[in-house]
Amino acid sequence: QLELQESGPGLVKPSETLSLTCSVSGGSIINYNYYWGWIRQPPGKGLEWIASIYYSGNTYYSPSLKSRVTISVDTSKNQFSLKLRSVTASDTAVYYCVEMGTTWFFDYWGQGILVTASS
Amino acid sequence: QSALTQPRSVSGSPGQSVTISCTGSSSDVGGHNSVSWYQQHPGKVPKLIFYDVTKRPSGVPDRFSGSKSGNTASLTISGLQAEDEADYYCCSYGGTYTPVVFGGGTRLTVL
Numbered sequence: 001q002l003e004l005q006e007s008g009p010g011l012v013k014p015s016e017t018l019s020l021t022c023s024v025s026g027g028s029i030i031n032y033n034y035y036w037g038w039i040r041q042p043p044g045k046g047l048e049w050i051a052s053i054y055y056s057g058n059t060y061y062s063p064s065l066k067s068r069v070t071i072s073v074d075t076s077k078n079q080f081s082l083k084l085r086s087v088t089a090s091d092t093a094v095y096y097c098v099e100m101g102t103t104w105f106f107d108y109w110g111q112g113i114l115v116t117a118s119s
Numbered sequence: 120q121s122a123l124t125q126p127r128s129v130s131g132s133p134g135q136s137v138t139i140s141c142t143g144s145s146s147d148v149g150g151h152n153s154v155s156w157y158q159q160h161p162g163k164v165p166k167l168i169f170y171d172v173t174k175r176p177s178g179v180p181d182r183f184s185g186s187k188s189g190n191t192a193s194l195t196i197s198g199l200q201a202e203d204e205a206d207y208y209c210c211s212y213g214g215t216y217t218p219v220v221f222g223g224g225t226r227l228t229v230l
Contacts, residue, residue, distance in 0.1 A: 047157070047165065047208050049219035060218045096164065104212040104219055105155035105170035112164060 002027045004097050004110035012091075012117050018084040022097030022110060029078045030055045035100040036073065036080045040093040041112075048093075052100050053080060087117040122147065122220035123209055130228040136197040139225045141209030142190060147220050149190035153212035156185060156194050159224075160205045168207075169194065196227070204229040 008020035022036070029036065037052035037060075051071040052060045059071055065084070073080040084091060095115055099108035124142045131137040141148065141156075148154055156169040167176055169185040172192065184195045192211070196203055209222040 046224040047210075047221045049210075049221060052218070062219070063217055101170065103153045103171050105153070105167060105210070106157070106165075107167045107170070107176065109164045109166075 002099060002108045004099065004108055006095060006097050006110045006113040008113060008115070010114055010116060012087050012115060013119050014088055014117055015086055018082070018087050018091065018095075018115055018117070020082045020095055020097070020113065020115070022080050022082075024078045024080075024099075029073060029080065030075055033102060035060075035102070037098050037100045037106070038071065038082045039096045039098055039106065039109075041096070042090070042093040045093075050082065050084075050095075089117050091115070091117045122213065122217065123211060123222035125207075125209060125222035125225045127223070128226045128228065130230055131196075131199045132230045133199050133201065135199050136195060137199060137227065138196075139194045139207050139209075139227070141192040141194070141211075141222050143192075143211055143213075143220065144190055147190075147211040147213040147217075148187065148192050150214070151212045152187070154185070154187060154192040155210045156192075157208045157210065158205050159208065165208065199229050201229050203227060 003025045005023045012018045035052045038050040053071045068085045070083045094112040096112045097110040098106040154172045157165040159165040172187045208224045213220040
């Protein structure tokens with residue numbers, strides 16, 4: 001059974017960079033049938049896709065966040081990561097790492113990590 | 120404002136059927152068969168309940184059904200049960216520029 005686990009600081013100061021890592025267990029991140037990604041959910045609000053990546057490094061970004069986001073993969077550690085630069089209070093959200101099928105659906109989710117952007 | 124439009128809330132009594140609509144455009148829902156649906160109970164992680172419009176992952180009751188007509192996808196839940204009370208989100212592939220778009224979510228209340 002595939003498991004995903006987010007890790008990173010729960011508090012980030014405005015204007016700084018949010019950095020999160022997702023550790024994948026129960027399967028290899030080198031999987032021809034899946035991509036890996038990040039989705040966030042502000043408190044009390046809906047889901048927002050941020051970015052996705054293939055194990056080979058092909059990346060896909062939300063146009064609204066593209067200028068501030070970098071997604072990367074480390075196959076040696078079976079992990080992938082998210083960096084979101086210049087955070088503001090509106091970036092406060094639960095961040096989920098996800099496995100994404102080739103037809104753009106999200107079937108495995110991490111438990112989520114609440115990241116608060118505040119001084 | 121979300122790219123896909125869902126009703127903010129729907130409700131039904133136990134045993135009844137409800138349908139949640141998800142309206143997009145020819146660039147997303149209408150142009151691709153990559154519509155998925157997610158169920159999220161309060162404080163819980165979203166759960167995939169449909170992908171590729173009509174495909175149901177194992178473990179999802181067949182009381183749930185998915186469909187699409189034109190630019191609108193629909194999730195129908197028949198034989199409503201108390202445990203179905205949750206938020207439901209639709210999602211679609213949106214093309215090269217905007218690969219993934221979500222709906223704003225629908226709160227289902229079982230009366």
